[in-house]
Amino acid sequence: xxxxxxxxxxxxxxxxxxxxxxxxxxxxxxxxxxxxxxxxxxxxxxxxxxxxxxxxxxxxxxxxxxxxxxxxxxxxxxxxxxxxxxxxxxxxxxxxxxxxxxxxxxxxxxxxxxxxxxxxxxxxxxxxxxxxxxxxxxxxxxxxxxxxxxxxxxxxxxxxxxxxxxxxxxxxxxxxxxxxxxxx
Numbered sequence: 001x002x003x004x005x006x007x008x009x010x011x012x013x014x015x016x017x018x019x020x021x022x023x024x025x026x027x028x029x030x031x032x033x034x035x036x037x038x039x040x041x042x043x044x045x046x047x048x049x050x051x052x053x054x055x056x057x058x059x060x061x062x063x064x065x066x067x068x069x070x071x072x073x074x075x076x077x078x079x080x081x082x083x084x085x086x087x088x089x090x091x092x093x094x095x096x097x098x099x100x101x102x103x104x105x106x107x108x109x110x111x112x113x114x115x116x117x118x119x120x121x122x123x124x125x126x127x128x129x130x131x132x133x134x135x136x137x138x139x140x141x142x143x144x145x146x147x148x149x150x151x152x153x154x155x156x157x158x159x160x161x162x163x164x165x166x167x168x169x170x171x172x173x174x175x176x177x178x179x180x181x182x183x184x
Contacts, residue, residue: 001058001114001117002058003056003057003058003063003114003117003119003122004056004057004058005054005055005056005057005119005122005123005126006054006055006057007052007053007054007126008053008054008055008067010046010051010053013042013046013053013067014043014046016055016062017039017042017043018035018039019062020042020055020062020065021035021038021039021042022035023062023063023064023065023109023110023111024038024065024107024109025038026111026112027109027110027111027112027115028109028141042067042107045067045069045106048069048070048072048075049069049070049072050068050069050070050103050131050132050133051067051068051069052067052068052069052127052130052131053065053066053067053127054066054067054123054126054127055123056110056114056119056122056123058114063110063111063114063119064108064109064110064111064114064119064120064123065107065108065109065123066105066107066108066109066123066124066126066127067105067106067107067127068103068104068105068106068107068127068128068131068136069103069104069106070102070103070104070131070132070133071099071101071102071103071104071133071137073099075104077104077106077139078099078104080166080168081099081137081162081163081177082099084163084166084177085162085163088163095162097134098134098135098137098162098179100134101133101134101135102133102134102135102136102137102179103128103131103132103133103135103136103137103182104137104138105124105127105128105136105137105138108120108123108124108127108138110123115149116149120149120150120153121153121156121157124153124157124184125157125184128182128183128184129183131182133182134181134182135179135180135181135182136159136179136180136182136184137162137177137178137179138154138159138177138178139166139168139175139176139177139178140154140175140176140178141173141174141175141176142164142165142173142174142175142176151176154178154180157180157184158180158181158184159178159179159180160178160179160180161176161177161178161179162177162178162179163176163177164176164177
């Protein structure tokens with residue numbers, strides 16, 4: 001299969017957000033009723049410093065998306081990260097170092113029928129290649145023995161544990177927060 005990875009400008013991202021959120025909903029198996037709230041949230045991220053977005057295209061169809069921005073203490077996710085670290089006795093000195101300079105990989109998703117073809121890796125590498133931070137951080141649902149494509153991708157690109165078993169208020173599943181030194 002042939003795929004194209006393409007950077008999106010913020011205006012292009014804004015226009016495509018409804019379609020991109022549909023990919024997120026399908027890939028994460030979320031309830032479609034979250035569509036409108038997630039569209040608003042993704043569009044709000046456009047103003048974050050260091051915003052970058054990439055899409056994967058197959059036969060003129062968008063089949064994957066990745067985007068992120070520089071981490072900041074004024075974001076909801078940063079507050080969640082700090083809360084989780086405090087609950088586990090941190091932040092440690094190493095965790096403080098990460099908190100001072102990280103790129104938040106907010107979302108990376110590939111439609112299920114296109115997973116397993118290296119698109120996640122290409123999107124990950126593309127969105128992080130120009131990140132102006134020392135670390136990249138992301139969260140992913142926990143799975144037994146890390147036995148899924150997402151964990152295999154993250155481990156193979158150098159991601160390490162920052163926080164495990166984190167519970168977000170709006171999701172009953174535990175999540176792992178992983179970090180990597182940049183550049184990958």
